[in-house]
Amino acid sequence: MDMIFRIENGGFGYDRSFLFRGVNAEIGDGDILAILGPNGSGKTTMLKCMVNILGLKEGKVLLGERDVREISRREFSKKIAYVPQAKSYSFDCTVLDMVVLGRSPHIPTFSEPSSKDVEIAHDKLDYLGITELKDRSFKTLSGGEMQMVLIARALASEPEILIMDEPESNLDYHNQLKILNTIKEISADVSCIINTHYPEHALRVSNKALLLSRGGTAIGGMTDEIITEERIGNVFGVNTAIGEVEIGGGVLRYVLPISIR
């Protein structure tokens, strides 16, 4: 896969105002793009524009050289998978059935999943190491398990790009790390875009970052250059100290909040 996915001069807003404007970002092979910004800066809206649920007011989203608005929903959803923030569901189903739903872009309108589709769903559960959940009822899962299942469902469509809305929000300390590690592993095969509230998480997994501010401006680039004490201070109004720890040959960085500006 050499699919480049990019947003060019993207702008969106309701009525005459803009929520964000002039946004540029691009991801390709193996990239992880983290989108950060305060509440109300349009992070989720940005993702919805990227997955063509909302249409940009300005600029365009390109998959390869094609404007996503010219691609049929079904074809698009074979290439781009989206994991929205975990919702509550009115009907329950088994984990396996939930993951099989991810095959639907590949299943003709009046057909039903074949054994091959079920097999692919099994593969994805196996790949994420959650095969033992397959017969569980989705509603009885913990938040962390649910998120893993939703990721498996997204992967079942065999996408080239996986877009996740705050995948690690509302999870405990252990599960946050587990999801982040999973994203890192997935990125070997599928490029990922995530929204996150945590600059530290962006530093941990992403190589690219997009920082939205409430004024509607956005700065994008390599994570190392974007996530700085100065920018975090400006955008979130929080003074931080960013430091490093050397562990087993690698370097991990942390973001310590100091005070509110």
Next chain:
Amino acid sequence: MRKPGPKLLILISFLLLVVSAAVAVCIGTYHISITDVFSAYITYFQGGETTVVESIVVNLRTPRVILALMAGAGLAVAGTASQSAFSNPLASPDVIGVSSGAAFGAAAGILLFNNDAATQLMAVAFGLAAIAAVFALCKSSRSDSILMIVLSGIIVAGLFSAMVSLVKYVADPMSKLPEITYWLMGTLSGASYSKIIVALPMFVAGMVLIYVMKWRLNILTLSDDEVRALGHNPKKVRWTAVLASTLVVAAVVSVCGLIGWIGLVIPHVARLLVGTDNRYVLPLCISIGGIFMLAMDTVARTASVEELPLSILTAIVGAPLFASIFIWRGRGWT
């Protein structure tokens, strides 16, 4: 969650359906043995002289059994489709005003014409008019969220109910009013092949549409954004399901009058047995809905000298059944 062997359960339920249908043809004020039933069919199709017994079997009980199966299966399937389309286990086709529309059509038909076919066509026409009104309301409010569809449905249903009351108010209390009232409580007593044939095209179209999209109905229970991310237009799928249930319900109501509870309760019974996957729930709704309706109608026509209105029976059985389902499910109820 999924109980072992949903396919086996479905098979067994269909065998039971065949047995119940056969039994229902035998039972009645005039009891007929199963061998006589078969010989009646044979004589009839050989075109020989028909006796009274043969006429009862072929011209009275058989169409009535067919109609009971259609009504039970149709209302249960349309109920399942609505519950998925509105992502709400309490939804039924009544929510969007189809039944009220059809009821007004039939009541007006009884009032204005003295003709079964005209009444039936009026019921169908106003059932479809109700859904068209709901669609138009959603269009002009430029929103078709589930909430908007349901609100429009409540408006349309309310309006048609008032018009039904108006028709009853002006109807002749000696002749037309009892007929309208009786029809509003549901009955299969007027069953005939000609009525079935009028209702059949719409019924079959709706049923086939729901049946082929039964797996897609599972997707509709997700949020709209998820449905879009999975490559579907949620509005299109939802309206297709709604329209298909409307066709089925309007077809059934036009022949049988208003029959409550089946569309709500039978899908829950089916889910209790095979889980929420509509690929299993729908076939099971056909068989259980059919069996339930057959049982109710058989009681309705044999329990007393006068026929009992169906909605009374379906409520007397359906309400406690529904209550026991949610006591049984307890914590798992959503």
